[in-house]
Amino acid sequence: MNRKFKKNILCIGAGYVGGPTMAVIAAKCPEYKITVVDINEQKINDWNSGNIPIFEPGLEEIVNQVKNKNLFFSTNIEKGIEQADIIFVSVNTPTKTFGEGAGKTADLQYWEKTARSILQASRNDKVVVEKSTLPVKTAEAMERILNSGDDNINFQVVSNPEFLAEGTAIQDLLNPDRVLIGSRETPEGIKARKQIVEIYRHWIPVHKIITSNIWSSELSKLVSNAFLAQRISSINSISALCEKTGADVEEVAYSVGSDSRIGDKFLSASVGFGGSCFKKDILNLVYICESYGLYEVAEYWENVVKINEFQEQRFVRNISKAMFNTIANKKITLFGFAFKANTGDTRESAAIYVTRELLAEHALVTITDPQALDNAKIDLKDHIQQLSFESDPYQAAVGAHAIAVLTEWDVYPKLDYQRIFDSMEKPAFIFDGRNILDHRKLFEIGFNVYPVGKPHLNHF
Numbered sequence: 001m002n003r004k005f006k007k008n009i010l011c012i013g014a015g016y017v018g019g020p021t022m023a024v025i026a027a028k029c030p031e032y033k034i035t036v037v038d039i040n041e042q043k044i045n046d047w048n049s050g051n052i053p054i055f056e057p058g059l060e061e062i063v064n065q066v067k068n069k070n071l072f073f074s075t076n077i078e079k080g081i082e083q084a085d086i087i088f089v090s091v092n093t094p095t096k097t098f099g100e101g102a103g104k105t106a107d108l109q110y111w112e113k114t115a116r117s118i119l120q121a122s123r124n125d126k127v128v129v130e131k132s133t134l135p136v137k138t139a140e141a142m143e144r145i146l147n148s149g150d151d152n153i154n155f156q157v158v159s160n161p162e163f164l165a166e167g168t169a170i171q172d173l174l175n176p177d178r179v180l181i182g183s184r185e186t187p188e189g190i191k192a193r194k195q196i197v198e199i200y201r202h203w204i205p206v207h208k209i210i211t212s213n214i215w216s217s218e219l220s221k222l223v224s225n226a227f228l229a230q231r232i233s234s235i236n237s238i239s240a241l242c243e244k245t246g247a248d249v250e251e252v253a254y255s256v257g258s259d260s261r262i263g264d265k266f267l268s269a270s271v272g273f274g275g276s277c278f279k280k281d282i283l284n285l286v287y288i289c290e291s292y293g294l295y296e297v298a299e300y301w302e303n304v305v306k307i308n309e310f311q312e313q314r315f316v317r318n319i320s321k322a323m324f325n326t327i328a329n330k331k332i333t334l335f336g337f338a339f340k341a342n343t344g345d346t347r348e349s350a351a352i353y354v355t356r357e358l359l360a361e362h363a364l365v366t367i368t369d370p371q372a373l374d375n376a377k378i379d380l381k382d383h384i385q386q387l388s389f390e391s392d393p394y395q396a397a398v399g400a401h402a403i404a405v406l407t408e409w410d411v412y413p414k415l416d417y418q419r420i421f422d423s424m425e426k427p428a429f430i431f432d433g434r435n436i437l438d439h440r441k442l443f444e445i446g447f448n449v450y451p452v453g454k455p456h457l458n459h460f
């Protein structure tokens, strides 16, 4: 073991969470050796070669500072486990697609496999940290697996859920609202918790480090995502009413959000939320509630997901209705495919649903996005013949009947819309699924403009 370092930290899972989180820990804790392992060899090669497998502003700089100094990427999971004092587990926990709980509960197969690998390769005591988002009580199952061995090794399971948001991950990690660390309230549990607190104390003020019992910690992560998604669904549900009544959802959101009890964040109406977490975490919460017989609670939260689906459907219906109820053979260009700006991640992106629905209506769809075209091609691989992909938004819009803005990338409001209008079929339509464009100006150029939750502006 390399004793140049005070402690060896391992992270299992080199994805959107594991990579950035460990890069920041490495930068802030030079006396710790951090190793990130993954079963995906290509991903590890990418991290090592400098061709970082995810796009995240500021990530490359921070990785370059610490890589091969105290941050290492490897496929040797067994060796990593053997040498580690602390193991963060940051593997994916997608929604289960088969068997009991399918479509709702988390698929914990990757998680359980990890627990078994830890058990097999460990020769000394370890603190195992749940970084992935997990159903409440997962730590109990983890402990059972870890303690099923014959060796007298002590495993302490600690919950340290990650609250970073993709697109702002590095800022979120450097300056989080809080860090949550939950453990068993036994002397060993508290000792393990302290080791994790010690890591974060390198750069996080103590008042931002919340410690709690382990079940509160596991549940708090699910509830945080449920509340965030609930705000989006709340304002999106109101956007539908605004479109019927002539109210403007931005004006409503501003008035409502000015109440300090409510606050103004997460009140932007849009085509709907995406991302790998919100839907899966809410469904997880729903499943847990159902399994405890709390059907009313389950139904309450499930409606957050239903409203999101309603919003995506409404967006496509609005396109079709505005374009004289037929979009067959009309070219529609999607501005943005990532589930949000500043990421190439397209998991659960509203754009996937929108594209499939447009194709079902025989529209000709062209997709442009600054970072997400590779992922878009994978998401839509069954339809690749019917689609075109174009990195230049001007080129993507040539000959289009309509543009639909699906991701709030900074570049889109800055484009020359006169040039775009001149290159399009007429009448030209814009459906702004993120309300980021200057609608009045677009209308003056000649576009028929359809924002979300605001009166549309058309020339007929």
Ligand SMILES: NC(=O)c1ccc[n+]([C@@H]2O[C@H](COP(=O)([O-])OP(=O)(O)OC[C@H]3O[C@@H](n4cnc5c(N)ncnc54)[C@H](O)[C@@H]3O)[C@@H](O)[C@H]2O)c1
Pocket (backbone or CB within 6 Å): 012, 013, 014, 015, 016, 017, 018, 037, 038, 039, 040, 043, 077, 090, 091, 092, 093, 110, 111, 113, 114, 131, 132, 133, 134, 162, 163, 164, 165, 166, 276, 277
């Ligand atoms: N993406 C986010 O914004 C975010 C934010 C907070 C929390 N989370 C949670 O963090 C967890 C990870 O999310 P992510 O977005 O980083 O997922 P991801 O898919 O990007 O990364 C997970 C990685 O784990 C690897 N893996 C799976 N099984 C493994 C095993 N047995 N051994 C080694 N590696 C293995 C996969 O190959 C993959 O590279 C999830 O539980 C998620 O809910 C995600």
